[in-house]
Amino acid sequence: MLKSKITLKDIARELEVSVSTVSKALKNSEEISRDTKEKVQAFARLYNYKPNNIAISLKNKRTKNIGVVIPDIVHYFFNTVVRGIEKYANAKGYNVIVCLSEESFDKEVINMEMLANGSIDGFIMSLSSETQAKKDYNHLKEVTQQGIPVVLFDRITNEVDCDKVVIDDQLGAYTATQKLLQQGRKRVALITTDDYLSVAKSRTEGYTKALLDAGIPVRDELILKLPTMEMDEEAIRDFFNNTDMDAILCVNEIFAVFSIRIAMEKGFKVPEDISIIGFTDGMLAKYANPSLTVVAQHGERMGEISAKMLIDKVEDESDEEIFQTKILEPTLVLRDSTIN
Amino acid sequence: MLKSKITLKDIARELEVSVSTVSKALKNSEEISRDTKEKVQAFARLYNYKPNNIAISLKNKRTKNIGVVIPDIVHYFFNTVVRGIEKYANAKGYNVIVCLSEESFDKEVINMEMLANGSIDGFIMSLSSETQAKKDYNHLKEVTQQGIPVVLFDRITNEVDCDKVVIDDQLGAYTATQKLLQQGRKRVALITTDDYLSVAKSRTEGYTKALLDAGIPVRDELILKLPTMEMDEEAIRDFFNNTDMDAILCVNEIFAVFSIRIAMEKGFKVPEDISIIGFTDGMLAKYANPSLTVVAQHGERMGEISAKMLIDKVEDESDEEIFQTKILEPTLVLRDSTIN
DNA sequence: TTGTACGCGTTATCAC
DNA sequence: GTGATAACGCGTACAA
Numbered sequence A, B: 001m002l003k004s005k006i007t008l009k010d011i012a013r014e015l016e017v018s019v020s021t022v023s024k025a026l027k028n029s030e031e032i033s034r035d036t037k038e039k040v041q042a043f044a045r046l047y048n049y050k051p052n053n054i055a056i057s058l059k060n061k062r063t064k065n066i067g068v069v070i071p072d073i074v075h076y077f078f079n080t081v082v083r084g085i086e087k088y089a090n091a092k093g094y095n096v097i098v099c100l101s102e103e104s105f106d107k108e109v110i111n112m113e114m115l116a117n118g119s120i121d122g123f124i125m126s127l128s129s130e131t132q133a134k135k136d137y138n139h140l141k142e143v144t145q146q147g148i149p150v151v152l153f154d155r156i157t158n159e160v161d162c163d164k165v166v167i168d169d170q171l172g173a174y175t176a177t178q179k180l181l182q183q184g185r186k187r188v189a190l191i192t193t194d195d196y197l198s199v200a201k202s203r204t205e206g207y208t209k210a211l212l213d214a215g216i217p218v219r220d221e222l223i224l225k226l227p228t229m230e231m232d233e234e235a236i237r238d239f240f241n242n243t244d245m246d247a248i249l250c251v252n253e254i255f256a257v258f259s260i261r262i263a264m265e266k267g268f269k270v271p272e273d274i275s276i277i278g279f280t281d282g283m284l285a286k287y288a289n290p291s292l293t294v295v296a297q298h299g300e301r302m303g304e305i306s307a308k309m310l311i312d313k314v315e316d317e318s319d320e321e322i323f324q325t326k327i328l329e330p331t332l333v334l335r336d337s338t339i340n
Numbered sequence C: 001t002t003g004t005a006c007g008c009g010t011t012a013t014c015a016c
Numbered sequence D: 001g002t003g004a005t006a007a008c009g010c011g012t013a014c015a016a
Helices: A008-015 A019-026 A034-046 A053-060 A076-091 A105-116 A129-134 A138-145 A169-182 A198-213 A233-242 A253-265 A283-287 A299-315 B008-015 B019-026 B034-046 B053-060 B076-091 B105-116 B129-134 B138-145 B169-182 B198-213 B233-242 B253-265 B283-287 B299-315
Strands: A065-070 A095-100 A122-125 A150-153 A163-167 A188-193 A223-226 A247-250 A275-279 A293-296 A325-328 A331-333 B065-070 B095-100 B122-125 B150-153 B163-167 B188-193 B223-226 B247-250 B275-279 B293-296 B325-328 B331-333
Touching: A008 A019, A008 A034, A019 A034, A053 B053, A065 A076, A065 A105, A065 A299, A076 A095, A076 A299, A076 B095, A095 A105, A095 B076, A105 A129, A105 A138, A122 A299, A138 A150, A150 A299, A163 A169, A163 A299, A169 A188, A169 A198, A169 A247, A169 A275, A169 A293, A169 A331, A188 A198, A188 A233, A188 A253, A223 A233, A233 A253, A247 A253, A253 A275, A253 A283, A253 B283, A283 B253, A283 B283, A299 A325, B008 B019, B008 B034, B019 B034, B065 B076, B065 B105, B065 B299, B076 B095, B076 B299, B095 B105, B105 B129, B105 B138, B122 B299, B138 B150, B150 B299, B163 B169, B163 B299, B169 B188, B169 B198, B169 B247, B169 B275, B169 B293, B169 B331, B188 B198, B188 B233, B188 B253, B223 B233, B233 B253, B247 B253, B253 B275, B253 B283, B299 B325
Parallel strands: A065 A095, A065 A122, A122 A150, A150 A163, A163 A325, A188 A223, A188 A247, A247 A275, A275 A293, B065 B095, B065 B122, B122 B150, B150 B163, B163 B325, B188 B223, B188 B247, B247 B275, B275 B293
Antiparallel strands: A095 B095, A293 A331, B293 B331
């Protein structure tokens, strides 16, 4: 019963012609007689012949696969980026191989090595936190030196020559902080992560700049730097207990929504007594009670743009080494956790 | 500078030996002299030789790739399943190619066809709603007849012979409904989707059974059936306006969290006046205010089990056609949207 | 101990 | 108009 895939050779044998005739007939080559073409095509259709992708990949040195290596897929932001990549890539006939580094340098390296040996035509990546902390980008450099195109998004580094896509994190944080100040908030806190994460650093800069531009000194006790993007309920609770604040900017939506809860537990009214803004316009932000004002990162568009950049490079024969960095504008989405 | 990938042939030429000698030397074959082996291995290490995956795939007729076709990746449940698959698959040296059907029959078919032509060793799938509505499973049957193993999870069908993994949705709904009744709720509503979705059907059955077992008649006006899993705020609002209820069971966490909001908007206290339970133990459930009591579906374990089943089949030479269906037990996770 | 030949499935080139 | 041959990169049975 197991009618396994039929090959050119099978058709050739059955129809008593040569393999190359079959191949040509199936591509409607001019040099094959109408008669033979029809016979071959009918037979192929009947047995549902489809060329073997692997064989074609070997021949063309093109897999039509894109490797995506990201820290995780639970955070809504990465999720939407993957969706954007999928969308564009599939439309262009590419498959997407997703690998998770889980914020681990080693896993990132292993995944890349697995894929780099012919499995994919190019990489779309966002660096693991460990990689950004170590500042070791040799695995990326090797890959680019082999001529495999790479597109970095969101968590990037300037040490690797490749295309990049980011949002203007600094501007996003600046705008959000400004918004909080405009509401008359005096003690705007920041919940972020250590500076080694490129995005956290930029956001902290934006926050700082907004304060200074408004003539407000930056006070360390209003800034909580967590070691990772992982949720740490204890740390945030402690921060609340020891800090006097009337607004918070959070580096992601999870911290922000959790902050709303703690604030409410402590008897604050949101947004009357305290305003809260997060990064990432995800499910949490939309469906939290109250809903969360956020800096939208446009992950899906970021994914599409990354995919477009990569595929353009892959399909571009001329190997000109021109790399561009695309910077998207973040958008402030106003909801009920701020006074609007 | 572009030192593109080195091949066996390159090494052979450089060292003036034959390709097969190089091949054997690299696998430490006994039949090669210590001398040659060392020379070859040193050279290979120096130039960072790695065998080409595509060539090996073509030869072995094994790609070490798993195709995952799911309706979407935004819903937390599918997200966790993908994570579980990744985890197990990567540990076994497999890559995961993710394709999204976006609930479309056509996309599901196209994606499968793309992958079935040699790109993957097997499929892990959850059916699109359109597929379940049409009840057309020919694309699945074709693939299995070609000898490509398939594992279906969550949204399955009995019309295809393959391994399956599900949770006991009926039991989950039953337990949840029972919980609501035990709290003294008299008018337990259900927000679900049309019956063509296998999981929705089972959950509705569990809900119905729990009511009947408690001697409570099932009343149609307490049941809202939405056409899809897509959020429809309008419909849920209308339902609230026209229905007198003191508890709701929702088929996913989004409907549930949104119901909490509407309830609060309408002046209900949650859980004092109305209790709400959802399916899927995701971010929303955890961080909603109040947090949401849910039926946990254990997506990550489901993913791991699916991957294990598939890889076992892929690597099992004997083609015995024994298919099993694994049924996981759902767990009721109590939080603040019910009185506990 | 090393090398030759062949096959995986496809296509491009060249010969008939 | 059709077919043989080589090539993509690798591994292996067999020959030397």
